[in-house]
Amino acid sequence: MKKKLVVFTGAGISAESGLKTFRDTDGLWEGFNIYDVATPEAWRKNPEVVQDFYNQRRKQVLAAQPNEAHKALAALEADYDVHIITQNVDDLHERAGSTRVTHLHGLITRSQSDINPDLTYPIDGWELKMGDLCELGTQLRAHVVWFGEPVPMIEEAAFICSSAEVFVLVGSSLAVYPAAGLIDFVPALSPTYIIDPVIPKVKNSHQVIKIQKTAVEGMKDLMDLLI
Incomplete structure (x- = not known):
């Protein structure tokens, strides 16, 4: 499995x-x-x-077109049961080939x-x-989803995070709530990879592997680590 x-x-x-x-x-x-x-x-x-x-x-x-980071996430489905949760309102994950995408803030x-x-x-x-x-x-x-409106998919996203065996954060500053709180639902023993030029702070209980690069360059490193 x-x-x-x-x-x-x-x-x-x-x-x-x-x-x-x-x-x-x-x-x-x-x-x-x-x-x-x-x-x-x-x-x-x-x-x-x-x-x-x-x-x-x-x-x-x-x-716009999906970039190599989007495509790499889609390619990971060959080896992992990949679930993407995104703050973005674009459809680039779907166009890259990802099949399980939860849009927290809607789809433009x-x-x-x-x-x-x-x-x-x-x-x-x-x-x-x-x-x-x-x-x-x-x-x-x-x-x-506008500022001041409820985020209807937040509970489903929290449930998905709670069963993550591996967690990856790509291109988020974890500055917008309630979405930023989803990382707190990830099991403490599940390895957490963070890809961003500026690594956001997360609680010390997570096993954090930091990849301080842009999404495209950082995903290349992640693929080498996971596959």
Whole structure:
């Protein structure tokens, strides 16, 4: 039976595919204050601006390609029972070939009902228009968890982490909660590999192997260690 390998990925892995993260620019995301485009209050105040912001992000995601780090994680499925938990709203893991991906913060290539986040739909292309309605007759928005909203997949992700035999953290600063707390559910005896140019602090009880490199370069080292 294959060992269960749980991988937690953050913005650092997608940055090498050209997708930017607001945490690299002092709270600005593509020139926008995150609270002007990533909160329920912003949506109520100026839905057209928020809709356009995510349309542009979606266009970038669709133009981006999985990088070698994404592909390496997909390749690990040949030797491990790989479960990916990601903070990222892009679909690069899936396009690289990973088959078990849990999106904590939603998926930008899907839309959701303005009043029922459980109603989600695929988006044809990059543009979601004002006037596009869900089956309940209300406006569709990006299927993204905003600041101040609950993270519906957090309990499932915690359960996945609790049974990890090997845990890998790639490209996350562990700065956004509740996602950052998932590492605390990993069994203390399970080896934990951290790949990032700046290694975040984790509790001393974990067996931490630090790979202080970018996602692409660090995954090459990890493949040598695991296979």
